[in-house]
Amino acid sequence: MSIAENIQAVRAQIAEAARAAGRDPAGITLVGASKMNDAAACREAIAAGIDALGENRVQEMTEKLAENAYDGAPLHFIGHLQRNKVRQVVGKVALIQSVGSDPLLDEIEKQAEKLGLVQDILLEVNVGGEEAKSGFAPEAVFAAAQRAKTLEHVRLRGLMTVPPIETEPGQNLANFEKVHGLYVDINQKLYDNMLDILSMGMSGDFADAIRAGATMVRVGTAIFGRRAYPAAEQEGTV
Template identity: 85%
Template sequence: MPIRENIEAVRVKIAEAAKAAGRDPAEITLVGASKMNDAAACREAIAAGVDALGENRVQEMTEKLAENAYDGAPLYFIGHLQRNKVKQVVGKAALIQSVGSDPLLDEIEKQAEKLGIVQDILLEVNVGGEDAKSGYTPEEVFAAAARAKTLTHVRLRGLMTVPPIETAPGGNLTNFQKVSRLYVDINQKLYDNKFDILSMGMSGDYPDAIRAGATMVRVGTAIFGHRAYPAANQEGTV
């Protein structure tokens, strides 16, 4: 099925989930997770009306930037970010969603200061406590948000999460609700309700994420089709 039709189908499901939760579908930002898809596919998704594109890998993002793959839509970095690659992402991505440690937060602040910009970020919550995944634990994220508030070259706009892989329908609803409660708590207590992004949900579970309060979903397979993952990849389907 072509990308345009896939996006239309995803929009229908977004609308259904939002309405079931008493929400306006217009509140939900659709990010096309374009990992392992070429510049032409990115352009097709933009032309079809995706709200933004999200990349997981710095090298791939850099290559596609050189090909003007993201012209016409915001570019978000949604994958694991190593500190030594921060300088390649700060100022290039409109939003870095995967800030999951204090050293990474400090490095982004440092690079943004060098560029004289304010970099928008989200804090990543490792809601399942998985050793293989980065991110703050639910117990750590409040302190991290307070730390981010003291920095002058980053702007914290909310939270994101990649929950454990679940095969049962609704299997991650509880995890999404947990991160949603953290989002509301931090927003009220630290940020005067100025947060505007709760990034949760991928191809297999974004309707549940929306029901739990997500304002942004990151959808790859349901838009671009299945990817050929290496056997060792255990990060789930974006």
């Protein structure tokens, strides 16, 4: 199937999951996770109406920006972001989804101030407490959201999570529900219900994420096909 046909199929699944949860499918944003896919694939996804594209790697994103790969759709950064690469991302993307530490938050604020802009972000929640993953511990997210509120050049839009890999279907529903609870709590107590993004769910579990309240899903394999990873590299987040 083509990328366009895959997007159509994913949208149908999103609609089915949303309706089953009593939600409007129009309230779910589809981000195409385009890691390890070339500029032509990105353009094909945009032509097919993808809502946004998401990149995991700064170097790959920079190379594809030079090829105008993302023209016509918002670009999100969805992977682990090192502080020394913040300057290559701030101002280049509509949304940084993976802000998972106070030092990273401060570095984004610093770079955005230099550029005279406000950078939209999400706080990443390490809901599974996995040592190999970045993100705030669930119990630390509220304080991070309070800190973000004090920064003049950062605008918090919501939360993101990458839960542990499922070993059986539906296993992450409880994790998604936990992050949704954090999102609602922060939204009500700190942001007057102005937060509007809860980014949860990937190719294998976005239906459960939507059931739990996700407003944005990040889908790679189901749109672009399986990635040809080097033998020494494990498959990533989408």
